[in-house]
Amino acid sequence: MKNRDSLFDREGFGDEIASETEIDLLIKEHSKQVFILAFSYVKDHSLAEDIAQEVFYKCYKNLHKFRKESSIKTWISRITVNTSKDFLRKRKYNLFHSPSHLMEVLVKRKSSEDEFLEKENRQSVMDVVLSLQPKYREVIILFYFQDFNTEEIALALKMNRNTVKTRLSRGRLLLKEKISGLEGGNYET
Numbered sequence: 564m565k566n567r568d569s570l571f572d573r574e575g576f577g578d579e580i581a582s583e584t585e586i587d588l589l590i591k592e593h594s595k596q597v598f599i600l601a602f603s604y605v606k607d608h609s610l611a612e613d614i615a616q617e618v619f620y621k622c623y624k625n626l627h628k629f630r631k632e633s634s635i636k637t638w639i640s641r642i643t644v645n646t647s648k649d650f651l652r653k654r655k656y657n658l659f660h661s662p663s664h665l666m667e668v669l670v671k672r673k674s675s676e677d678e679f680l681e682k683e684n685r686q687s688v689m690d691v692v693l694s695l696q697p698k699y700r701e702v703i704i705l706f707y708f709q710d711f712n713t714e715e716i717a718l719a720l721k722m723n724r725n726t727v728k729t730r731l732s733r734g735r736l737l738l739k740e741k742i743s744g745l746e747g748g749n750y751e752t
Contacts, residue, residue: 604647699734
């Protein structure tokens, strides 16, 4: 899904309030990424959906402010991070709420035993990722689940690229420790 910003790179894009076509394309291409990122903060399926709706509403209202200094993906991610953090600040939402439905959205139900076991392993890994401190969790999710590179993460989170690298490294170590501590922890990192 890299470099799918073709409609958004054209001349005149973002000069006015967004058209329905532009917003439909934004939603189609970025809704999964927005949901996962929002979920990583609130750890609740319906709240993440609400935040995603708010993010796309903000995109609709502010698309004319998009300066093309970064990719549209980075811009939307920044809006998602800010909206999620605002929600948590306003509601003082408990960050340790159990992540029960994320994998339902990410993994289609399969009938074979192998696919069931794979889903269970992914759920266990996702639970471990979501148990990390937010500063490690957000860079791990952006890097591994959203396919951001370190520079894009630095832009989206407004931090130094070396800080991103350090948090990725420490996050990986924490994941490795936690996963190896799981019963039968034979997961590849």
